[in-house]
Amino acid sequence: MRLAPAMPGSGVAFRRNDLGGAIISARYDQVGQTRLGTVIENGNGASVGVIEHLMAAVAGCEIDDLDVILDGPEPPILDGDALSYLSLLSQAGVVDTAGSREAIKVKRPVSREAIKVKRPVSVGTKEARAALFPSETREFRFEIDFPSAAIGHQALKWRFSREGFAADIAPARTFGFVHEIEALNKSGLGRGASLENTLAIEGDKVINSSLMRFPDEFVRHKILDAIGDLALAGAPILGRFEGHRSGHGLNNQLLRALFSDPDNYNRVSLD
Ligand SMILES: [Zn+2]
Numbered sequence: 001m002r003l004a005p006a007m008p009g010s011g012v013a014f015r016r017n018d019l020g021g022a023i024i025s026a027r028y029d030q031v032g033q034t035r036l037g038t039v040i041e042n043g044n045g046a047s048v049g050v051i052e053h054l055m056a057a058v059a060g061c062e063i064d065d066l067d068v069i070l071d072g073p074e075p076p077i078l079d080g081d082a083l084s085y086l087s088l089l090s091q092a093g094v095v096d097t098a099g100s101r102e103a104i105k106v107k108r109p110v111s112r113e114a115i116k117v118k119r120p121v122s123v124g125t126k127e128a129r130a131a132l133f134p135s136e137t138r139e140f141r142f143e144i145d146f147p148s149a150a151i152g153h154q155a156l157k158w159r160f161s162r163e164g165f166a167a168d169i170a171p172a173r174t175f176g177f178v179h180e181i182e183a184l185n186k187s188g189l190g191r192g193a194s195l196e197n198t199l200a201i202e203g204d205k206v207i208n209s210s211l212m213r214f215p216d217e218f219v220r221h222k223i224l225d226a227i228g229d230l231a232l233a234g235a236p237i238l239g240r241f242e243g244h245r246s247g248h249g250l251n252n253q254l255l256r257a258l259f260s261d262p263d264n265y266n267r268v269s270l271d
Contacts, residue, residue, distance in 0.1 A: 117239030
């Protein structure tokens with residue numbers, strides 16, 4: 001994987017160099033499969049899988065435009081978190097494009113756009129749901145409930161900031177049940193998922209618990225996933241996200257529901 005600067009206003013796009021340079025835009029309406037991570041497709045047979053952890057890091061650095069160049073079907077999993085991508089992006093540095101070609105064209109600095117939630121939008125059922133509510137801050141509330149005592153009930157309320165993302169959310173590793181990780185590897189997705197980077201649960205135990213970085217790492221990772229999935233909106237969402245046992249499928253349905261009615265949101269300047 002190579003991360004490269006992109007033109008202001010171009011958004012985040014993946015390029016499959018192994019498929020003749022096929023471009024797949026990182027947008028919610030390009031999402032196909034969501035069973036084992038979020039997969040985006042370009043409609044011509046090219047896809048990229050498990051993009052959510054990289055997308056979370058991109059959103060966590062508040063990067064709007066980026067080219068992601070791949071020579072395979074998914075970004076490398078690295079440490080199973082967003083921190084490993086965040087470190088790469090921090091090393092490279094970020095340029096404020098309010099002085100860009102676009103800004104010169106319209107003769108004023110172009111401010112960063114956000115999508116402001118105007119009224120509640122929710123998807124799912126009582127058992128599993130995802131919702132967005134109007135709020136002046138970018139807030140995340142997540143609750144999970146697993147029968148396995150290794151996870152159990154975990155809840156977290158967290159407000160977005162770049163520093164907070166790096167400290168509280170980005171380090172939270174991905175997790176799965178041992179049989180799921182085996183199925184993931186067999187299906188050709190999550191190719192890099194292993195006991196070195198993925199918290200693996202068997203029965204009521206995390207079998208590689210020495211990798212754990214937080215006691216409530218699982219709910220933190222669910223917020224990481226939600227940040228990555230919501231980044232496919234194309235701009236930060238100004239509002240409160242609430243997830244109750246939500247996953248990639250519901251997170252994507254939520255964006256589709258949000259954008260299905262223009263009365264649900266406003267496009268506003270973040271300054
Ligand atoms: Zn994840």
